Amino acid sequence: MxxxxxxxxxxxxxxxxxxxxxxxxxxxxxxxxxxxxxxxxxxxxxxxxxxxxxxxxxxxxxxxxxxxxxxxxxxxxxxxxxxxxxxxxxxxxxxxxxxxxxxxxxxxxxxxxxLVAPPALGSYAAGQAGTALSSQQRQSDYPPLPDGDPVQVSVLDYASRALFDKGVSIGDRRVRLTGFMTTGPDGQPILARMVLSCCAADGRPVKLGLTGNAPAGLADDTWVEVTGRYSDQVTRDPVNDAEIPHLDVESWRQVPAPKRPYE
Structure with a gap:
C-alpha cells in the first residue's frame, strides 16, 4: 500500500x-x-x-x-x-x-x-451476559417518582428501585417502561435494556422478569412498552447468579425500536 x-x-x-x-x-x-x-x-x-x-x-x-x-x-x-x-x-x-x-x-x-451498518446490541447480547445489577451494590435512598399515571421510568431506574429499595420508592404507583423482549432460561419472557458506560463494547443488559399480563408469542428483539406495578418476585440470573426483579404487567403494546436503544 x-x-x-x-x-x-x-x-x-x-x-x-x-x-x-x-x-x-x-x-x-x-x-x-x-x-x-x-x-x-x-x-x-x-x-x-x-x-x-x-x-x-x-x-x-x-x-x-x-x-x-x-x-x-x-x-x-x-x-x-x-x-x-x-x-x-x-x-x-x-x-x-x-x-x-x-x-x-x-x-x-x-x-x-x-454498506452494512451493524445493529444495536439486542437479545443475543443480553442472553450471553449477566444482568448489570448486583445485590451486593450499596443500597441508597431513592427520590419519589415523578408525577404522572402511569409514570414513565427507565428499565434501569425501575430495576434499581425494585432490587435495592424493595419497591418502597415505587409503592403502588403504575409505571411504564420500554425495552426489548428476550427469552429467559426457563422459556419465560424477559424485558431487557442495554446500558453503556462508554460504547457497545462494554454494554451490559438490565433484565426484568414479567408476571401478570406479560407479552407472549413475540420474537426476540421485539420492542414493547409495558405498564404495570411493582412485584416483589425475584429470580436468579443463570449467567452470573445475580437477582432479577419483576414487574407485574397490566397492559403492553408493541412499539418501534427507539432512536436511542441504550440507557
Missing amino acids: NRQAQAVVLLLLGGAVIRASLTDLYLNYVKEGLRPFLIAAGVLLVAAAVMTLWHELRPARRPEAAPAGADGRAGVDGRAEQAGHTGQGDHDHGHGHHEPRVGWLLILPVLGLL
Whole structure:
C-alpha cells in the first residue's frame, strides 16, 4: 500500500465516521455524549488524508542549476553526482515507499459503516451476559417518582428501585417502561435494556422478569412498552447468579425500536 492508497483509505474512514456521527447511526455504538468527539476525530482523519494526497500529487520541483565552475562547465552538486553514479536518485524518484499490506484491513470498518451498518446490541447480547445489577451494590435512598399515571421510568431506574429499595420508592404507583423482549432460561419472557458506560463494547443488559399480563408469542428483539406495578418476585440470573426483579404487567403494546436503544 503506497501513501496515496493510505490517504484514500483514511479519507473513506474519516468520511464514514462523520456520516455516522451526523445521523442517529452512532447511537448504536457509543453513548450520546460522545458525538462531538466522533465528529472531531472524523474531521481530523479527513484533513490528514487531504494533506497527504496534496503532498503526494503536487508537481515535483525542478532542481536549480548550480553556478558555472572556473573551467566554464556547469557546477555539479556532490550529492547529485553521487546519486548519478549510483543510480539511487532515479530509483527513489521512480518508486514510492510501500507500507505493509495489512493496512488494507482498515477498509473493512469503512464498508461496515457505509454498506452494512451493524445493529444495536439486542437479545443475543443480553442472553450471553449477566444482568448489570448486583445485590451486593450499596443500597441508597431513592427520590419519589415523578408525577404522572402511569409514570414513565427507565428499565434501569425501575430495576434499581425494585432490587435495592424493595419497591418502597415505587409503592403502588403504575409505571411504564420500554425495552426489548428476550427469552429467559426457563422459556419465560424477559424485558431487557442495554446500558453503556462508554460504547457497545462494554454494554451490559438490565433484565426484568414479567408476571401478570406479560407479552407472549413475540420474537426476540421485539420492542414493547409495558405498564404495570411493582412485584416483589425475584429470580436468579443463570449467567452470573445475580437477582432479577419483576414487574407485574397490566397492559403492553408493541412499539418501534427507539432512536436511542441504550440507557
